[in-house]
Amino acid sequence: EPPSAEAIIEAFEGVLGPIRTSRPSHAKGTCAAGHFVATPEGARFSVAPVFNGQRVPTIIRFGVGVGNPAGPDTGRTTRSLSIRFETQAGDIWDMANISAPIFGAPTPEAMVAGLVARRPDPATGQPDPQKVAAFLAANPATTLQARWLAATLPPASWATTPYWGVNAFRFRGADGEVRHVRWVFEPRAGVQRLTEEEMRTRPANFLADELRGRVAAAPVEFDMVLQFAGPGDDLVNPTIAWPDDRPRAVVGRLTVTEVAPGPGGACDPISFLTLDLAPGVEYSDDPTLHARTGTYAVSLSRRLQ
Numbered sequence: 001e002p003p004s005a006e007a008i009i010e011a012f013e014g015v016l017g018p019i020r021t022s023r024p025s026h027a028k029g030t031c032a033a034g035h036f037v038a039t040p041e042g043a044r045f046s047v048a049p050v051f052n053g054q055r056v057p058t059i060i061r062f063g064v065g066v067g068n069p070a071g072p073d074t075g076r077t078t079r080s081l082s083i084r085f086e087t088q089a090g091d092i093w094d095m096a097n098i099s100a101p102i103f104g105a106p107t108p109e110a111m112v113a114g115l116v117a118r119r120p121d122p123a124t125g126q127p128d129p130q131k132v133a134a135f136l137a138a139n140p141a142t143t144l145q146a147r148w149l150a151a152t153l154p155p156a157s158w159a160t161t162p163y164w165g166v167n168a169f170r171f172r173g174a175d176g177e178v179r180h181v182r183w184v185f186e187p188r189a190g191v192q193r194l195t196e197e198e199m200r201t202r203p204a205n206f207l208a209d210e211l212r213g214r215v216a217a218a219p220v221e222f223d224m225v226l227q228f229a230g231p232g233d234d235l236v237n238p239t240i241a242w243p244d245d246r247p248r249a250v251v252g253r254l255t256v257t258e259v260a261p262g263p264g265g266a267c268d269p270i271s272f273l274t275l276d277l278a279p280g281v282e283y284s285d286d287p288t289l290h291a292r293t294g295t296y297a298v299s300l301s302r303r304l305q
């Protein structure tokens with residue numbers, strides 16, 4: 001039995017304290033808005049309404065993978081791009097994507113065990129380094145994302161990094177065929193990362209103003225690209241990326257046209273994980289994907305109390 005949503009939230013709260021107003025993960029963020037338009041390839045690979053080629057309004061949240069809303073924009077953590085699509089007919093699809101191709105836990109059990117191992121020791125207020133080391137030694141898959149982040153400089157802008165959906169999904173195409181896919185949002189501005197020097201000198205809160213400046217000059221765009229699973233590709237473990245040479249298709253373009261002038265906004269009362277698009281887009285059997293649904297809902301209800 002995988003851990004319940006309540007058990008997962010309790011594990012987060014054991015490390016970060018009670019959830020009150022901010023998210024326990026990607027606590028820092030800025031609301032934005034724009035629209036999505038699918039390509040003909042999008043309509044070919046999914047019968048979901050979002051891919052019908054019409055302009056679909058979106059509510060967007062750009063985030064930073066920190067446990068505290070005051071965390072720095074310059075650290076070797078993930079950045080995020082969360083999107084709510086809402087079609088003219090009222091179909092809603094929410095997704096939360098990160099700036100790394102893999103996740104930090106292979107299963108919900110490993111995620112909970114990792115959080116429990118990092119619970120601060122009441123005597124010191126710090127996690128017990130021995131417990132953390134023993135957990136990592138016993139769960140090497142939980143070190144893969146941290147290794148990727150250690151080897152990759154952080155983005156210079158929210159507009160200059162790819163964002164991966166990470167979990168596998170099933171797309172039902174216009175031909176009736178069901179395909180296992182993962183997606184990535186590729187920045188039309190190209191990939192640009194901070195230098196080591198800039199990591200030290202950029203202010204802790206540079207990302208929101210940088211994005212406001214960019215969008216004031218011209219919309220910021222991303223191509224949504226599907227990657228199709230090949231034979232033997234892992235469909236249930238988000239710590240394993242699929243090989244780069246798998247077939248791809250550009251299925252749509254996201255255009256960011258507005259950035260909130262300050263904190264808060266329309267993205268805050270959303271937990272970005274609603275899937276209302278069956279039969280065009282469905283969950284894979286990945287247990288970490290299934291664990292997200294209830295957990296995001298519980299987190300939302302606590303932070304909106």
Ligand code: HEM
Nearest residue numbers: 023025026061080082096097098103108166271288299300
């Ligand atoms: C066992 C698996 C996972 C658990 C238990 C989990 C848990 C959570 C929770 C509790 C939140 C806060 C939600 C809210 O308050 O609205 C969150 C946010 C987030 N998670 Fe996960 N997560 C999991 C897997 C993933 C994966 C695989 C990704 C990779 C794409 C991911 C990316 C994000 C992002 C981007 C956010 C911020 C969403 C926003 O902007 O509101 N998570 N996660």
